[in-house]
Amino acid sequence: MASKKRLYTLTLSCPDRTGIVSTVTSFIANLGGWITDASQHGDFTDHHFFMRVQILADSLKMDVDEFRERFADMAAEFEMDWQITDSEAKKRVVILVSKQDHCLYDLLYRYRSQEFEFEVPCIISNHENMRSFVEWHGIPYHCLPISAENKQHQYAEMVKLFEQHKADVIVLARYMQVLSPEICRLFPNKIINIHHSFLPSFVGAKPYHQAYERGVKMIGATCHYVTEELDQGPIIEQDVNRVDHSCSLEDMINLGKDVEKNVLSRGLRYHVEDRILVHGNKTIVFD
Amino acid sequence: MASKKRLYTLTLSCPDRTGIVSTVTSFIANLGGWITDASQHGDFTDHHFFMRVQILADSLKMDVDEFRERFADMAAEFEMDWQITDSEAKKRVVILVSKQDHCLYDLLYRYRSQEFEFEVPCIISNHENMRSFVEWHGIPYHCLPISAENKQHQYAEMVKLFEQHKADVIVLARYMQVLSPEICRLFPNKIINIHHSFLPSFVGAKPYHQAYERGVKMIGATCHYVTEELDQGPIIEQDVNRVDHSCSLEDMINLGKDVEKNVLSRGLRYHVEDRILVHGNKTIVFD
Amino acid sequence: MASKKRLYTLTLSCPDRTGIVSTVTSFIANLGGWITDASQHGDFTDHHFFMRVQILADSLKMDVDEFRERFADMAAEFEMDWQITDSEAKKRVVILVSKQDHCLYDLLYRYRSQEFEFEVPCIISNHENMRSFVEWHGIPYHCLPISAENKQHQYAEMVKLFEQHKADVIVLARYMQVLSPEICRLFPNKIINIHHSFLPSFVGAKPYHQAYERGVKMIGATCHYVTEELDQGPIIEQDVNRVDHSCSLEDMINLGKDVEKNVLSRGLRYHVEDRILVHGNKTIVFD
Amino acid sequence: MASKKRLYTLTLSCPDRTGIVSTVTSFIANLGGWITDASQHGDFTDHHFFMRVQILADSLKMDVDEFRERFADMAAEFEMDWQITDSEAKKRVVILVSKQDHCLYDLLYRYRSQEFEFEVPCIISNHENMRSFVEWHGIPYHCLPISAENKQHQYAEMVKLFEQHKADVIVLARYMQVLSPEICRLFPNKIINIHHSFLPSFVGAKPYHQAYERGVKMIGATCHYVTEELDQGPIIEQDVNRVDHSCSLEDMINLGKDVEKNVLSRGLRYHVEDRILVHGNKTIVFD
Incomplete structure (x- = not known):
């Protein structure tokens, strides 16, 4: 539910394989990112993986555009469908x-x-x-x-x-x-x-x-x-x-x-x- | 739910009109019957009436067969679909x-x-x-x-x-x-x-x-x-x-x-x- | 729920005994009253009886005040706590x-x-x-x-x-x-x-x-x-x-x-x- | 619910800080471990972190005792309360x-x-x-x-x-x-x-x-x-x-x-x- 703190929300899906969670969370940790909430799901029937991560915006010290740029290479490697949103940009x-x-x-x-x-x-x-x-x-x-x-x-x-x-x-x-x-x-x-x-x-x-x-x-x-x-x-x-x-x-x-x-x-x-x-x-x- | 007391359960349906509840309950009251539970429903779309009455068997001083005989005339007059059962005859x-x-x-x-x-x-x-x-x-x-x-x-x-x-x-x-x-x-x-x-x-x-x-x-x-x-x-x-x-x-x-x-x-x-x-x-x- | 038809609603409680439902519903039937809904409950622990009856106002051909006058004697005899309300007098x-x-x-x-x-x-x-x-x-x-x-x-x-x-x-x-x-x-x-x-x-x-x-x-x-x-x-x-x-x-x-x-x-x-x-x-x- | 595959289940809690999920999941990924399910919770009121990870036993190529030994140092560093169980050892x-x-x-x-x-x-x-x-x-x-x-x-x-x-x-x-x-x-x-x-x-x-x-x-x-x-x-x-x-x-x-x-x-x-x-x-x- 609504949190007063500014959050970035990263959602992604990709073919399932070993090491996705560790790669994504290490990427965030290396940028100093504090994860406030994380959820994963693996679909066994077609081996697809889904993830949602909430990061405290202040801990990252960059805006979502910069995050997007840095994240893109890794996302491509894992064939991710992904997006990151900023809680300050409220949905219309x-x-x-x-x-x-x-x-x-x-x-x-x-x-x-x-x-x-x-x-x-x-x-x-x-x-x-x-x-x-x-x-x-x-x-x-x-x-x-x-x-x-x-x-x-x-x-x-x-x-x-x-x-x-x-x-x-x-x-x-x-x-x-x-x-x-x-x-x-x-x-x-x-x-x-x-x-x-x-x-x-x-x-x-x-x-x-x-x-x-x-x-x-x-x-x-x-x-x-x-x-x-x-x-x-x-x-x-x-x-x-x-x-x-x-x-x-x-x-x-x-x-x-x-x-x-x-x-x-x-x-x-x-x-x-x-x-x-x-x-x-x-x-x-x-x- | 399960009741230890012996009960007769009368269920009936018939075309709706004035006086059904009063006729049925008066019939029972005149036999000394103690009603422990009664429910009615009138369907407004096709004007049909439904009723269920539970009577303390001891209060009636007759078995269900005798009740059936006595009730039949009135039931016919109201064009009732009806039955009465005895809790001592458990369903099989x-x-x-x-x-x-x-x-x-x-x-x-x-x-x-x-x-x-x-x-x-x-x-x-x-x-x-x-x-x-x-x-x-x-x-x-x-x-x-x-x-x-x-x-x-x-x-x-x-x-x-x-x-x-x-x-x-x-x-x-x-x-x-x-x-x-x-x-x-x-x-x-x-x-x-x-x-x-x-x-x-x-x-x-x-x-x-x-x-x-x-x-x-x-x-x-x-x-x-x-x-x-x-x-x-x-x-x-x-x-x-x-x-x-x-x-x-x-x-x-x-x-x-x-x-x-x-x-x-x-x-x-x-x-x-x-x-x-x-x-x-x-x-x-x-x- | 809300019904477009004008209804009188009679609610009552009294010590339980044989014949309450039949007496009340016969009283209503004798006045030509069409009962659209009726509910009863008997409390076995202290032998008290509760009832709610909805009557089509048009079928009764009298207002609630006249009903009240006519009903009062019977109610007293059964020691009833009772009231009747008119759906046209909406609650404030x-x-x-x-x-x-x-x-x-x-x-x-x-x-x-x-x-x-x-x-x-x-x-x-x-x-x-x-x-x-x-x-x-x-x-x-x-x-x-x-x-x-x-x-x-x-x-x-x-x-x-x-x-x-x-x-x-x-x-x-x-x-x-x-x-x-x-x-x-x-x-x-x-x-x-x-x-x-x-x-x-x-x-x-x-x-x-x-x-x-x-x-x-x-x-x-x-x-x-x-x-x-x-x-x-x-x-x-x-x-x-x-x-x-x-x-x-x-x-x-x-x-x-x-x-x-x-x-x-x-x-x-x-x-x-x-x-x-x-x-x-x-x-x-x-x- | 019941899964036919052999699973190790790691549960842990520790004071919250940056990098726990990434450290734990990287540790598992480095051992070749396939995570089938992971859940985290951070308690904001007292800054405590909770995690549960299910790992496909076959992917790890070691038994829980060996995992325990290898995991112990990192667990101590993070002051973790933790345990790992093997689905083949059914609870009694x-x-x-x-x-x-x-x-x-x-x-x-x-x-x-x-x-x-x-x-x-x-x-x-x-x-x-x-x-x-x-x-x-x-x-x-x-x-x-x-x-x-x-x-x-x-x-x-x-x-x-x-x-x-x-x-x-x-x-x-x-x-x-x-x-x-x-x-x-x-x-x-x-x-x-x-x-x-x-x-x-x-x-x-x-x-x-x-x-x-x-x-x-x-x-x-x-x-x-x-x-x-x-x-x-x-x-x-x-x-x-x-x-x-x-x-x-x-x-x-x-x-x-x-x-x-x-x-x-x-x-x-x-x-x-x-x-x-x-x-x-x-x-x-x-x-």
Whole structure:
């Protein structure tokens, strides 16, 4: 969770072999780096290795750019996929929302109370209804109504907003439109969706209706990265809530809201704290 | 849960209308019946009513047969589907098992400690491996190996065993064979299966493999009545357990065992305590 | 949960004996009343009976005052403690808050979205910090700073506000002052507190610090009615969240917030929907 | 969880400083050691560091004794508390039990199915009732009845059995006698107890009775190391189960059994897989 101290976070993955941890940590130690947190994972099925290291920025006496330069040779040798981020450069989270506002309300509380660290450069909706609430929080609100005719144009506007606001992450906080394949391809592993079912159950529209019809005894929510295939992207986080025969469809929808809020906020925190590595269609989450 | 006092349990469902609860409870009160527990549910979507009443047997001063006779007229008037059972006539539970023995082991503990009340007249397996353990508990063990050739014959033998042992319920405690449609039709809402996934996710074979491939963050188990359509029957109970990227397939299978045991034993308890009413493809569970 | 139809809710408790359910439901049926939901509980240890009945207002063709008059004789005969409420007379919930605002934020979302039905006539704080947010929701905000010297006077002001705003319930949404014994006595079973521990563990101040010191593996929250004895009142609802050695005290506090919000909102919903009956120092919650 | 490959597990703790991870992992890499799993934790409050490393035995080409010799100098330099274990030397778990047998039954299933790896050299009870079941599993059963008069003598016998059977761990699987302070001192962090409450709530005798009286909405269980002070030792694992007003004391006891079984078996697994480091009165659990 949020730490007041300035931290660099290094994440990497590479083919597994002897000596990765020792090489990486020795590299850091030789620069005087104090490691505050380290996590590793080796996937036995395809022999791939994953690592996340948090370093006290003050102990390193260099900025991330200089670290990047020095680290690059070794990274190349190990064929690493890697990045290093600086906690002072807070992630910029653009939130998309439709009429259902519970997830937005919840995220804005966490943003305002700095429960974990992120910026919200703007919020985009296809409706006007949340403008006043969002603007009360001091955040710009863009309304891009979507129709069959204007879709292509509005999505182009959206991409402009993402770029103009330097979005690091895009959160679909119950945004009820399916993004275009182009947008999905432009922002791989950078668009986070909350789906209101325990995937892979109840893919697509009206999952609570589907759950009610099937008579399940628990409902769930799934936070996942968006890919071109609907509700099929890498799963970040899931949770459930108990229901029973006395729950009407409306009760299920209300009970589900609390699960959705918690799952989405956990998933977003993992992302902005660089705790997630994507491997194929799965995630490694160092929580 | 298990009560030492002798109880009659009346369950009924009928088209909803004014006065059902008052008519039923007045009928019981006029016979001097002391109601220890009562539950009702009205389904608003199709206006059907469900009720379960527990009556102290001693207060009624008649056996269930006499109650049945007296109650029949009123039940007909309200078009009730109904039954009354006597806690002294413990349900007879025939358990079917294959090589995976964790659910059997768990059920036998609950049977032996009388955690809730049921008889186990016999256990049927397609393997010999649990014979000694079952017989240590004083329960007859029948081994009916299943092959493509002998299937029809063995299923006929199985039905004979069900009848000979007067089975009230049949539990598939990780029995890895699909029962024939005939057996499913012979025992409607009397065959309970534990499926090792959170249905409707991962229907069919090897659900943990499917869950591992999809990268879900929770695994589950589902206890349901068996119908002719595989894994599609009315759901009785479900639960989940958290997993993460560090879990191998073997870890998932092990973690899943604990969920399966708990879900199956809860589902069986609901059934033997007459807490379940089936309506269409859903269950009302008065727990 | 919230139902669009107008409902009367009758709750009662009395010494247990044969015929209570039948008498009450016959009384209602004779008036043409359609029961949409009914729950009963008999306490075997001291032979006391509890009941909650929801009646479709339209089916009764009388208002609650007339029902009260007609019901009174029977109620007296059975020595009932009872009340009947009308869903159109929404409960008036006065919320007290200090600097920690997560529970307030959460309750205001549920209020604004009418997740369940209640009014918020005003909010009282000993700090100014939430004024603008509360007023954005259109709710009057009263700041009553508390010091050792002015305590008695401010509590008298508070009581005036409760009376002036016709408070049905008072919610301590992380209000960090201990109310006076006089206030506790004035509003028995009407003041709801959220305590940030799994009571009876960690009574009193700084429960997360206590939990951190003890090294527990789960933290919790407890919603309870306030009595004169600190943190000893009847428990309405509890829940927990998993923590581990990697959680700092700050992490625990953040993780705890989500539990507190959920537990308090569930407890308040039970109260405003007349689902809670208090018996000695325990609650019966018909959820 | 159980791995088929032979592993060495190194656990260590020492004052925190720069370079520990790099020194330890370089040491291992220089010996050709393949690290399959590594976990670290730094305690910021008192600047202490904790680490667990699993090494593929085959990659090291030496036994643990030789590793111990080579590692000792570096360990001394860093003031490490450390140990290395070999997965082929399975932990020897002596189980103590009284009349309540659900935890024993559960542990024996996990032992028999090798869900995780441990030996059970013998089981000790103060009653005869589980002899036949234990002996069916091929495990010696010692009955040491305890009375006020013979206590000292029987505890001496017990210690003899621990030594004779080379116990690595002693599990109190609902053993209802308080061990002598001498035994507690002889086996520090080697005696694991399951307490049937969510500690620190309901210390001492009859915790379910205490929970029932207090009207809690969840019951719990706590697995902890035994110290001389009753129920005050370092907590290893906890969990809870929901209860409500309809639960009798007997229901609570039955629902609690499932929590106790799961919590104890998880705690024991953590111990036998060397996942627990004790620090003051807290545990670091690398699960």
